[in-house]
Amino acid sequence: MKLYSYFRSSASYRVRIALNLKNLPYEYVPVHLVRNGGEQLKPEYRRLNPDAIVPTLVDGDDVFTQSLAIIEWLDETHPEPPLLPAAPRDRAYVRSVALQIACEIHPLDNLRVLKYLKHTVAIGEEAKDAWYRHWVESGFATLETHLAGDARTGKLCFGDTPTLADACLIPQVFNAHRFKIDTAPYPVIHRIYEYAMTLDAFQRAAPGVQPDAE
Amino acid sequence: MKLYSYFRSSASYRVRIALNLKNLPYEYVPVHLVRNGGEQLKPEYRRLNPDAIVPTLVDGDDVFTQSLAIIEWLDETHPEPPLLPAAPRDRAYVRSVALQIACEIHPLDNLRVLKYLKHTVAIGEEAKDAWYRHWVESGFATLETHLAGDARTGKLCFGDTPTLADACLIPQVFNAHRFKIDTAPYPVIHRIYEYAMTLDAFQRAAPGVQPDAE
Structure with missing residues (x-):
């Protein structure tokens, strides 16, 4: 498998965590979102992924986009260890945590939105930071x-075993720290992050250790 | 089952389509997102859904949030008719179409984002419309x-049978029309919408025929 990734992209980071948790080897293909006017906008990349975003996962002739769809596919085709619990009500809960991050937080704070705010809406740095x-x-x-209110929360979002929810949460916390947001006011989120970062699969997925890290 | 819904909410609309496709009866509980300062912000609703957004689906003691997690749960617990295809690669494709709408379009154009742009960033009506x-x-x-480039596209997003992808696409097109965006430049999207709106499950889910429609 080939993963088209950018070291700092939260969505790429989610898929790297999932691949590592599944112990699946992959070839890392860097796509620099800033350099060269944005390599994701080049025609050869857009042929692979018309959205011009990362990640893209390629397996033989199959091309997969959207990080959560990629992780669900990995879980269906490489079921061990599972990234979703067995009971439908618990699966829904884990997915809802993942989607709360992927739909309510991340889309508002990704690079292309911040760029649009800066260049088109023409808001200042301070207003852009306040938005983020x-x-x-x-x-x-x-x-x-x-x-904090759900008995299913353990060392991680769902018990003590990594799931899709952790694969979304950890990159979002990393991203927040990069923008100097203190996560101490969110003690459960904070301790889940601290614990996850003691685990090999999360450590190896971190932006700082990717081939394209700066 | 009880669905907490707002007639115009795209995310509620997605779940209404799924419930109708599954022929599942449900009690409609209106949550007015504008009136009374926003009923979704009231403590009694926030106890159910801390995100203060719709929809929320309640089944006995179980409370489900996030429209895509709710639809996956419906599909796992009421498998007929399926809203995802059988093959993992096709499931990933259908999910990626749904997520492209749910993560790349909808989060930027929902009510609370438009309100933040207007009241906090203080941009004018014209810039807000351009953003949308x-x-x-x-x-x-x-x-x-x-x-247009995928052989799996049929009368609907995946062949001729409704899936999770159509449950996301149709509300987004409805929303775009409400904001006077012409969908003629997107002929495949346009004809999928036209076809879906001939189907009973989609018609009965439309905002205009909900109990709280204005």
Whole structure:
């Protein structure tokens, strides 16, 4: 398998975690989202992924896009260890945590949105930072309420074994830290992050150790 | 089952389509996102759904949030008719179409984001409309490329039978029309919408025929 990835992309980071948890080897193909005017916008990459975003996973002739769809595919085709629990009600819960991050927080704070705010809406650096902070902080606050109030929360989002939810949460926390957002006000999120980062699969997926890290 | 819904909410609309496709009866509980300062922000609703968004699906003691997680749960617990194809590679494709809408288009154009742009970033009506239009049009353009280029596209996103992808696409097109965006430049999206709206499950899920329609 080939993973088209950018070291700092949260969505790429999610898939790297999942591949590592499954112990699946893959070839890392860097796509630099900033350099050369954005390598994701080049025609050869857009033929693979018309959205011009990372990640893209290629397996033989099959091309997969959208990080959550890729992880569900990995879980269906390489079931061990599972990244979703067995019971439908628990699967729904884990997916809802993942989607709360993937739909309510991340889309508002990714690179192309921040670029549009800066260049087209023409807002200043301060307003852009406030925007970023607002969506991360309000999203983390409600996520913390979910996690703190649910008996299924363990060392990780669902018990003590990594799931799709952790594969989404850890990159979002990393991203927040990079933008100097303190996660201490979200103690459950904070300790889940600290624990996950002691695990090999999460460590090897971290942006700082990718081939294209700067 | 009880569905907490707002007639115009795209995410609620997705779940209404899925419930109708499965022929599952449900009690409709309206949550008005605008009136009374936003009923979704009231403590009694937030106890159910800390995100303060719709939809929420309640089944006995179980509370489900996030429209895509709810639809996957419905598909696992009420498998007929299936809303995802059988083969993993096709399931990944259908999920990727759904997620392209749910992660790349919808989060940027929902009510709370438009409110933040208006009240906090303090941009004018024209810039807000341009923002809305930009994310819908760029999202539809790439989605059109996906759908037009994939042999699996039929009368609907995947063959001729409704899937999770159509449950996401139809509400997004409805939403775009409400904001006066012409979908003629996206002929595949346009004809899928036209066809879906001839089907009973989609017709009964439309905002205009909900109990809280205005």
